[in-house]
Amino acid sequence: MITMKVLVVSFDGLQPSQINKDLMPNLYGYLNDGVTFSNHHAVYPSVTRINSTSMFTGRTPGSHGIAANMVVMRDYDPNSVFSVLQPVLEQIRTKLGDVLYVKNIGDILSEAGEKFIAVGAGTTGNSFLQNPNAHKNGGAVVNPEFTLPYDLEKTLISKFGEWPAEVVPNEKRLKRCVDMMTEYFIPEIDPVVGLIWFSDPDKSHHADGVGNEIGTAAIRYADQHFGELVERVRNNDKSKDADIIVISDHGYSTIQEVIDVRKELITAGLLQNEEDDSVLIAPNGGSALFYVKNSDKEITQKLINTLMEFEWCGPLFSSSKVGEFEGVLSTDLIGIEGPRCPDIAMSFHWNSEKNKAGYPGMIYSTGGDVDLGTHGSISKHEMNNVLGAFGPSFKKGITCSTPTGNIDLTPTILHILGINTETSFDGRPIKEALINDINPDEVKVSTTEHVSENSQTGYSQKLVISSVGDTKYIDYAERTN
Structure with missing residues (x-):
């Protein structure tokens, strides 16, 4: 029985120009058979944790309440600048009741009786914000430093062992993400939507620069693991017909x-x-x-x-x-x-x-x-990021130049699933990319x-x-x- 309908794969910091036959033959090939979005947008500031939050709420930063990676939250502590990481986010939830002002895709899917599983090798803040209520909405968040629900960590360690050490490129941790999703979550937990967050090439770009040896190696490793992931997903009866959406959180500058x-x-x-x-x-x-x-x-x-x-x-x-x-x-x-x-x-x-x-x-x-x-x-080089998709719901072999954004991810996923919600969004379902829907040239852009x-x-x-x-x-x- 098919249970996974949508799998999102995020390459942190990947730029559109890096998807080519040389650097990323697997991703390049799959997107050539699906939809490439050539005019995709991050939210501002073009940092990871707010863009991740916008992806999985469908809302802009002003709406969801996470302003950046480094912030002052006056409702929490008006006198402190802090980094938005899991330990302090837990403290914010304890003090204020909720971290976000709005529902997350995990909350919406839970109301429909479905699960959202997020497995990532990025920062704790990034992972936490992908599904802050996973401990009570039936989903899960997995990060090398914590899990939601909290006791899930013991189960994963018993099955896979301790996480490999973080290195640059972060190749072994990327592989662990693929293993966990394909060997445990898809076959045993039955999420309708899954997320794998590759921390590269972002970590490598920060460490060695854009286009240099380490960053280039990181992109190649990430593409290899992506190819392995797609093969495993397609060979599992529970996920063989899943739509696969590829996204990055932001672009890059030097x-x-x-x-x-x-x-x-x-x-x-x-x-x-x-x-x-x-x-x-x-x-x-x-x-x-x-x-x-x-x-x-x-x-x-x-x-x-x-x-x-x-x-x-x-x-x-x-x-x-x-x-x-x-x-x-x-x-x-x-x-x-x-x-x-x-x-x-x-x-x-x-x-x-x-x-x-x-x-x-x-x-x-x-x-x-x-x-x-x-x-x-707010540079064009950082606000322009990656979006692509392939699978049974998407048109084949097209490049879509209509404007799209990270805020469109959740509305699009819910539209594919046929899940209606009273939750409002700043983004929209990208109908022009879907089979049997409008064509890109019918979309009015201003x-x-x-x-x-x-x-x-x-x-x-x-x-x-x-x-x-x-x-x-x-x-x-x-x-x-």
Whole structure:
């Protein structure tokens, strides 16, 4: 009996240009027989944990409540910048009742009597946010450092042993993910939807740069394990007709210079010292999020004026808490407006120059090192990521250029399954990719440009958004002066 209907495979940090005959012959071949989405979008900031959350809620960051990898959550602790990882997420749930503001695909499937199983080799925060309520909705989350339900870890260790040590590339852990899904979860637990999250090439891009030897090896390993995964899935009667959806969370850029934003603001006189808490800064690679004490408008104006003077400052966005400022665009336009929205979001200035390996996209970053990979910005090189699909529900051998986004994953899966829900989404089911549904050229697409300029500093910027109906996708934003 067929029980698995959809399997999602995520390659963390994979770029569309890396899917080719040389680097990824397995993935390239399968997508040639299915659907390749050439205009796919991450949510902003282009970091993993919020994009993972958006994938499996169908909502933008402002709606689901996870603002970035590094955040301040004022409803949890207004005085602390922290990394969104499983231990602190557990504490947030204990204090607030729920981590997210909305239902997750695991919750929705549970209401329909079905299971969602997520197995991943990434960070604990990424895994946890894929199904935070797995301990009570009948699903499961598996990560090298924890499981939901908590007692599942003992079962998995008894069957597979301890996780291999993490290395770069993370080849052995990727294989363990494949083994767990195909040798235990599919045959014994019967999930209707499964997820495997490959931590590469992301970890390797951070460690060695985009297009360099280690990153290239990581992509090849990931493709080998993907090929093995598909073969096993197709040879199991419970999953042989599953639709397989391939996705990445974000694209990539190369670091041209590392910026210590707090140090720069101290030098500029905005902050007094490292202990000055009038502005908290959450570093997120290609972006920095600013939380102004009491959302004070005067301090915020000084912050904006100061940032605009730096050449590394790119697009700027302000929340409804602090209001409008000349030259600054609204966080509502980019999907991060909400109760946990930062007062100011700044993406670093970027360009399309190529790195030493020939990959376009250079940017300033809050961390890492020059010539290594990073992401988090609103650059077109990071907002454009991977989506592809093949299986009985999808059209064959087409490239779909209509705008799509990570927020479309959950609505599309539920549409394939025929599961109706009262839960609302910011994304949409991608019907133009499905058999016996509309064709891509029937989809009405609009593009909108939002521009702003500060008359005093000369700072100017442009934001480009594509829309399909009410669903909006960020193409990019850039500083234009």
